[in-house]
Amino acid sequence: MKPQEPIPHNYSMRTLNLIFALTSIGLLAVTGAMVFYDYVRGWKWFQLEFNRIQQGRIEQELRANNDEAMRKQLAALDKETREGQVEIARHRDRYVAAQKELEEWEGRHYAADQDYRFAKALLDAKRYEVEAAHVQHRADEHQKQREYDELVARLASRNLRLQQVTRDRDAARARVGVFLANIQKVEDRRKELTAKAELLQKQLNSVSFPSANSLILNAPMVDFINPTLKIDQVVLNDLFIEMNYMAVPRVDRCQTCHRAIDRPGFESKKEAERLLTELRTKLDKNLIEPSRRADAEARVAELERTTKASQDILNPFRTHPKLDMFVGSASPHPLLEYGCTACHRGQDRATEFGRAGHTPMSKRMEMRWKKVSFPLFPRTKDYEQRNWGYEVNPFLDTPMYPRQYSEAGCVKCHAGQIDVEGAEKITKATHMVELYGCHACHKIDNWRFSELQKPGPSLEGIAEKTTPEWAYRWIANPSRFRPTTRMPSFFYQRNMVGPAVPPAERAQNVKYQDAEIHSIVTYLFKSSTRRAWSAPTAAGDAARGKELVESIGCMGCHISQDTIKDDKGVVRVAKRDDFPLERHFGFNLVGVGTKTNPNWVFNWVKNPKAYDPLAPMPNLRLSDQEASDITAYLISLQKPRFMQDPMRPPDPKAVRELAKGYLINTMTDRDAEAKLNAMPLRAQLEYLGQRSIEKYGCYSCHDIRGFDGLKPIGTELTIEGSKTLHLFDFGFFGDSTHTHDYGNDDGEKEHVLHTVPSWIYNKVRSPRVYDDRRAKPYNDKLKMPNFHLSPEEAQLVTSVVLGLTKEKVAENRLAARDPRHRASEEGRKLISQSNCRGCHVVNRRGRAIASMIPDPNFLPPDLTPEGPRAQSPWLFNFLKDPTVMKIRPWMRVRMPTFQFTDNQAATLVAGFAAEGNEHQFDTTQFLTPSAQNIAIGREVFTMLRCQQCHSLTQVDPANPPIPNIADTQSLAPNLTLSKIRLRHDWIADWIRRPDEMIPGTRMPTNFPRDPKTGGFQSPLALAMDSPQFAAQKAALLPYFQDETALKKTMGDAVALTNYMRDYIWSIGIDRMRSAGAGESTPQRVPLQPQPTTPPAPATQETRLR
């Protein structure tokens, strides 16, 4: 056979081997890369970085701890130890013997202990056998019972033996201890000294990196056992996240990166400063328990260090602000129970920046977040420059609330509350929504926004009040007449006449808009009642009227200016933000004279409910002269130039076209033409007016005849915050990757981010913006009116809307969950609806009128402690009819008659009581103090000179004499009115701590707190002996055993105030007039017969369109 020819290879083996070698190395490398990539997670870096920060802090603390004094002490202890050892060496023989004996005893003890435990184990096992034998009636039943009894006996004897041996062993230990006692003591002291350092060292070991432990525990593949870097989570079993079709408990992993969120000491500088001020005030006022004082002082020192540190702590390592309110373990929202996403939203289980749902608050923030210096994992530079490699993710169902809207998260649980403590923004925001009437057009189905009054005045009698000419100009541009008005602008907005609208269409739109306004005015005046109001009965004096308006309390709800001087003294047009919200409750008085007529004003101020039984304006009980003066003043407030604004007549063609547009919805073109031909222009206007009121939803805010029972016009907002991004029409404002700048209605540049909050913000800021560049038929254009909200106002409104979600909260997590809370909230709601805060402080907020009354002595009272203060029957009567008692007859501001129904007054009384955590009913009125107490009280009363301000003369509660008001400093209520008005126990409490109850009250603090104990001090203990009180001392002595007892009582503030209360109780009157029953039913002036037939109600079809 021929030897086979060598067959050549197709490829060079060398090359193939080389390729094999290289690719194998490459495969190894990419496999390594795969593991590495899986291993390197962003959150691990954050944990390491936080550990580094902690390490630095601990090392610094260790250094501070190991100072000169400490070293000296330790050296001294070393010396003592050595001395002790020398001492033992001297008695070496005896020590060794004792030691040996102890060892023997230890051995015996061990054995005895084991015997005992084994015996017990045997007994336990035998017990089962006995029981089983009994149950099964086995033959060896008795045998087992015997064995069991033996074991019981054995255990008893073993126990006895163990006790004996233990005693002996302890004796042996004591004998050895004699020698070691000194050394032991030294060691104990050393432990005490080094305890802190040891603890720090332990902490240091757990955070230091790289250390052998952490490297091994966190190594890839090994790190499933017990890594030091791991995901931290809280499972929230009763707070749910909606996972499409299913609500699952939240598992918040935020602290995986936000390491210090519930740990004080990592505050930002700003927050640290806020805390410092707060804490220092508390320390100064002795409001901190003495036992906690040292801690508080240490905290102050820590915070001071933070404010002075060279570097500010950045997120994610910051402590949560307001730790006493949120997240902190002692706060109402501890981390372990509420987590993070329940309030902030976001994807609870995600541990990656974008996936977790972080949402930028501005375009600038978005740009900064989008940057990334290294795509795989964050680095220090990213952390410092806030670059997170953020990507917009339109598919996140629940992205976080951007920072400026973070209080939106409160609404979910606190929607049953009017004020949310600690959340000032959302409290103000909900009040604003209520006042501006968002709920009127947009149904919001929750307790907070249901059953509220319509925000606008009734228009059923508009013809009695004003003229069509004024109404036309007003509807066309309300803010031109009153720059601060709450009435929004419906007409001539950016989608009608804006720069983006083509000129030809613009001209057409103007004609249409003119026609619509004319038609609305025509309809309103046609459907209006025309009652004849009587003329003012007296000649009015405008100057006196002005004085009255500014002093009797009108300014709690009204403003009468449309310009304002800013800080630099420049006069500019006033904005709503310039005044407290409460003063927008009533309309701005500017231009009333131009708007209305003297007859109407006179009757309105005399009795608002006569014009409209539901009018929110209360009755100020004006005399005819006062009403005439006020009328004269209000009529003098003219804005003549407004009435010179052009009023274009309606274009008949435009009216016809618009009317036809509605008619052809229900009939053919020919029928519509025929019908229009039969209608004169006025009839066409009336028809169009009715349709336009329907179109713009005027009836949502105003009572208009012929529109009863229509549904509100706007989109329902009940779960608006839960809507996903794709349900929002951004128009031509791009998609997720584009942000767009646009000029808003104030001419400033704003932008639309592709997020829900940004959409809502821009919608409320510039309601027609999403019509930009769209070609829509006239009636399809957006019609939400422009409220001219400032950016701040728009943010507030947005946060409320964002907070309205469908996320369900377990009952036990709701803020207002018990009857007491409910009662207090119902009260607060009525307080808000009646605008009590215009004049009063309630819950430390309010008194908008304060800026109008320079002398604080003439301010309406603070109602914060009204619950524990006032007796319910009195409060009920007073609310129903404030004339039953004049507590401060010198006041110029009048408590108006609100004409509350019995129900409303009872709601308020119950609300105040619940607020103060008091029972609604008590029997204190019938208490009779003992004569002795009264006598002591009288003397103390004299000594404290209370009668300098408080009168003690009994008077007619409804009509007391006015004291000398020249000395405003000494004006105080007549104390004889107290018994019927105040709660018994409250009086003493009030005398003790007036300033704590009502900060800034004029009632002096006679019993200051002791900074050390926190108790009350009495000045009388010392003053007692001064000669000026000799008479009182003499009078008091008989009531006490001896002088010591007297002195003791005089030093006891609680006892003294109780005596004073008894005295005040004894001098009070028992009776006053009750509120009349008829007061609460407002009478409506009878209507004149209607001149025309009422308009046909809107049909279902047309409304649906």
Add this chain to the structure above:
Amino acid sequence: MTFLKNFVNVLSVASISFILLSSVFFIIVYFNLMGGRLKSKGGIGFVVFGAILVVAGLFVRPLLYLGVAYFLVLWALAGLGGRLWDAKVGKWMLIFGGAGFALSLLDGNFFLIAAKPDNVPIAAMIFLLGIFTWIALRKAYYNDQAILAGGIPYEKTESDEKLFTWPDLVYTEMLCMIILTIVMIVWSIGLRAPLEEAANPTSSPNPAKAPWYFLGLQEMLVYFDPWLAGVVLPTLIIVGLMAIPYIDTNPKGNGYYSFRERKWEIGVFLYGFLVLWSFLIITGTFLRGPNWSFYGPYEFWDPNKLEPLVNIDLSELFWVKMLSMPLPKLWLIREAPGLILVMLYLGIAPLLAIGPFRRFYQKMGAARYYVGAYLFLTMLALPIKMVLRWLFNLKYLVHIQEIFLNI
């Protein structure tokens, strides 16, 4: 630049790009594989077709773009002739194609589509398809030339040589495996395997796209009823692919590349795979945006864009538009025109068997012929329906709601 982009955007409209692609297919077959000349009878036919396009383009603007592109391609490919298969020409085509793609990436809108991790394989697929098809056809062309000159195919010349399985085959295979694994790992790390958020049935992404290999099917849904596009046609594709070895009994071309000896087999396959299937996938990936509307490659995917819904059924076309009468109540009568058309279409096969395709019929025998012919007709139904849709807005030929039968 804007003009160029607009030019490409217009050319990408499905109707235009499909016609252009089909034309290119026939041009290549005629001029570059079969050695056709422009000045021959067939060549003039191609020119006439182009002229028709241009004349039509004077009335319908996009067709003008198509005409221009068509003449450019015709001129270039006919001019190249057999030189299309030169290595140098291939290299330059690849360079131009790659450069065009790279330049396109500079366009923001195109970048968003092409760089989406889901779409990266399809971008790669376009190039791989082009390169491999070109290499195969190049080999076929040179073999054809050799056979024409009386020689033997290249593969025959090396068929006597022997190689070891190891290392020449297995070793290289293993190397390929390793390299491919490396590429896959690097790819999955680099593109961050695109998992998205938890599915929410109330908010689906727009456009909602199938995985890339199903995009052809999804695109077919535009033209056919779901039971056809989603059930019948895919089944027939698989059955057809399995049937190929039994239908194709041509012994020529075994073991070597050749086009002339198997022009029907290769032609039909390449048309079905490249011009239909791959075209649909590429369209579905790059050119279908929000609401499954059509977008040029450089166009912004604006979700506000709407396509008018003006498609009509053949029955409406016939009864209402042509005869101006209401639709007959009885569906058999109503759909008679469509049914007759479909019958006629299916009746073509026997007609052809006695007509021009008699040779095939004789060679293949009845069973093979009919199976092959009906598979072929089914495949051709797709472009026919597409063209009918584009030209007449035709929705369905047969639309029988009563029994859920739509063709």
